[in-house]
Amino acid sequence: MTFIAETAGDLRPRRSILLSPEVAKIALGVVLILLTLYGQQLYGMATASWRLDPSLRGATGPSNVIVVLDFQPERFHSERIQQYGAFAGRDGGLNRIRLRNVRPARLRELAAIPWVARIEPMK
Amino acid sequence: MSTGAASVGVSPRLQRPEPALAALRRMFGGFKILLPFAVLIAIWWIIQAVGNFPPNVLVSPAAVWRAFVYLVTHGVMAEYASTSLWMIGIATVLSMLIGVPIGFAVGVNRYAAHALEGFLRFLQGISGIAWLPLAIIWFGFSHTTTLIVVMYTLIVPIIFNTMIGVRAIPENYALALRSLGASRLRLVKDVYLPGAMPSIVVGMRLGMGYGWRALIAAEMLVRKGGLGDLIFGARTFGQIDRIIVGMIMIGCLYIIVDRLIVQPIENLTVARWGMLRK
Amino acid sequence: MSVPSATLKPRSAAHHAAGWLAWRLLPATPFVLVLLLWMIGWYIFQPIPSTLPSVAAVIEAIWERAVSGELWTHIAASLSRLFVGAAVGIVTGIVFGFIAGLYRNVSEFLNPLVIFFNAISGIVWLPLMISWLGIGHALAIFVIWNTVFFIVFQNTVLGVQLVPQVFEQGIQSLGGGRWETIRSVTFPGALPYVLTGIRSGLGFGWRALIAAELVGAPEGLGQMIFAAAEFHRSDVIIAGCLIIGVIAIAMDRWLLAPIEQRTIQRWGLVIDTAKES
Numbered sequence: 001m002t003f004i005a006e007t008a009g010d011l012r013p014r015r016s017i018l019l020s021p022e023v024a025k026i027a028l029g030v031v032l033i034l035l036t037l038y039g040q041q042l043y044g045m046a047t048a049s050w051r052l053d054p055s056l057r058g059a060t061g062p063s064n065v066i067v068v069l070d071f072q073p074e075r076f077h078s079e080r081i082q083q084y085g086a087f088a089g090r091d092g093g094l095n096r097i098r099l100r101n102v103r104p105a106r107l108r109e110l111a112a113i114p115w116v117a118r119i120e121p122m123k
Numbered sequence: 124m125s126t127g128a129a130s131v132g133v134s135p136r137l138q139r140p141e142p143a144l145a146a147l148r149r150m151f152g153g154f155k156i157l158l159p160f161a162v163l164i165a166i167w168w169i170i171q172a173v174g175n176f177p178p179n180v181l182v183s184p185a186a187v188w189r190a191f192v193y194l195v196t197h198g199v200m201a202e203y204a205s206t207s208l209w210m211i212g213i214a215t216v217l218s219m220l221i222g223v224p225i226g227f228a229v230g231v232n233r234y235a236a237h238a239l240e241g242f243l244r245f246l247q248g249i250s251g252i253a254w255l256p257l258a259i260i261w262f263g264f265s266h267t268t269t270l271i272v273v274m275y276t277l278i279v280p281i282i283f284n285t286m287i288g289v290r291a292i293p294e295n296y297a298l299a300l301r302s303l304g305a306s307r308l309r310l311v312k313d314v315y316l317p318g319a320m321p322s323i324v325v326g327m328r329l330g331m332g333y334g335w336r337a338l339i340a341a342e343m344l345v346r347k348g349g350l351g352d353l354i355f356g357a358r359t360f361g362q363i364d365r366i367i368v369g370m371i372m373i374g375c376l377y378i379i380v381d382r383l384i385v386q387p388i389e390n391l392t393v394a395r396w397g398m399l400r401k
Numbered sequence: 402m403s404v405p406s407a408t409l410k411p412r413s414a415a416h417h418a419a420g421w422l423a424w425r426l427l428p429a430t431p432f433v434l435v436l437l438l439w440m441i442g443w444y445i446f447q448p449i450p451s452t453l454p455s456v457a458a459v460i461e462a463i464w465e466r467a468v469s470g471e472l473w474t475h476i477a478a479s480l481s482r483l484f485v486g487a488a489v490g491i492v493t494g495i496v497f498g499f500i501a502g503l504y505r506n507v508s509e510f511l512n513p514l515v516i517f518f519n520a521i522s523g524i525v526w527l528p529l530m531i532s533w534l535g536i537g538h539a540l541a542i543f544v545i546w547n548t549v550f551f552i553v554f555q556n557t558v559l560g561v562q563l564v565p566q567v568f569e570q571g572i573q574s575l576g577g578g579r580w581e582t583i584r585s586v587t588f589p590g591a592l593p594y595v596l597t598g599i600r601s602g603l604g605f606g607w608r609a610l611i612a613a614e615l616v617g618a619p620e621g622l623g624q625m626i627f628a629a630a631e632f633h634r635s636d637v638i639i640a641g642c643l644i645i646g647v648i649a650i651a652m653d654r655w656l657l658a659p660i661e662q663r664t665i666q667r668w669g670l671v672i673d674t675a676k677e678s
Contacts (some may be wrong), residue, residue: 033379248608298670343527361532
């Protein structure tokens, strides 16, 4: 009789491996890591259309744009932005960066950056 | 609970598998885990408020929080943290792919294992960081350099522990299967691999601990991205708030990877195949 | 069948001795192999000395510095920092470890903090500490203290908590007070774990020291390597690395292992050697 009571507590039926605390921890850990790696990217991609000026949306060739940030950029931000096109100086403020010859694919990527406020066409 | 009388009226709760959420909550000790940190932050707040330190020496927890929010919303934290995570991930996978087979090849032979043991300890004594200047001369200030140094640090414990794991398997198991006509491949699959698995996973966990530290140190010197670069760069500008954010991030990420992913894997492996350990 | 037969041939004494010698010399083979590959590779490929120096160049670099005294200055600087930092780390680790180990609520409260600070122990403190302490001895000593403290602390707590209650109760039933219990039961009982912690801590501490010196220090082996990198003196770098490794092995084998052996033998307690260094 003691045997039955002991096994009820000790042995877990196989199917509960999936619900064991270990697997729960792994799932949580993986989610957190994926969030760190891709969270911002996904958010940026989801909101990309809000950043791109309507006139630039259907661009088929290289465009000249002004990338507008709503904060004073650090070297980090300038460096990243300048990889998307040919740097052509600032447009009034340090937070308005002019880029020439931005290819359509790169333009879409640029729009998907979450900390970019707007992308306007260069006049 | 272990008396015979209980067996009749055993509550149904004992026999249902625990729902994961309840298990999660129980495992975090009902947020009791946060209390020590709250106390620490309170002490920090008081010291900073009373001590009148200049901002390039000590900042308040509030300032650190503001820096954290800034770094996250401006894409900086995501990029630097991702670089570090990718680096440790790739280094771990590559080190396992190279180290485990080597460990196996050496472990099965008593003489090879004895020969290599001292050499591995010697290599471990020279931490990967000591080789960093040489790696910089060879590969420049690049991600390759960081990867090589981190892999060096990771691979030694993996080889070592794989060796130990293989050597700990009693000969009888292999002999028993061989006497039944098993091929070498079958032996590896059914005896050596499961038998050595717990040790291999322990080796991976140890290696990742060393590797994460080596990664941060390497990033501080190579300065091509990653959290080590973040905190070391912030020092140049006296941005103590960012340094502290970086340090906290380094700690948190390591704890997430080690305690939420690697340690459970270790526990599951030992639970499944740990019969051979004493 | 493929079951090996266990026939025992009688072996001569000379055969035994030769076998014993071969076994002892076996660990040297990887070193010899690497050395040979290095020499042969250098001869065949003739790389630029700054990429891969010849074995002779490395030996010469060591000799030069040994003769001029520079080598000993570096070694002394590094070792002295190690010992000061480790001494403070060991003492604080044992004291706090005992306190935490003896009072369960203290150890439970501190546990999350210890886990977190252990995750950032060592060189992660470097940027902050450079801002506070500047570059110098204090920096390196802090990094070592930090590394050693957490390891010794955790092992001590474990050791104290694992002392079987039965022993403590035995002493108390014979009339021993608190201090008596700690002195004659808890302390010897926890000692194997404490020593494992010290041994582990010193290994980690040595490695953390080199990393700290690489970033910035007045002298020391790490600094020697770092300075050599600026002039592309890979012979000095390799020399430095080899010396670091030799000291690590020597320290572990001839200083720490014997201490551990003697105390374990004396108290006759068995530990599972957590090979963490």
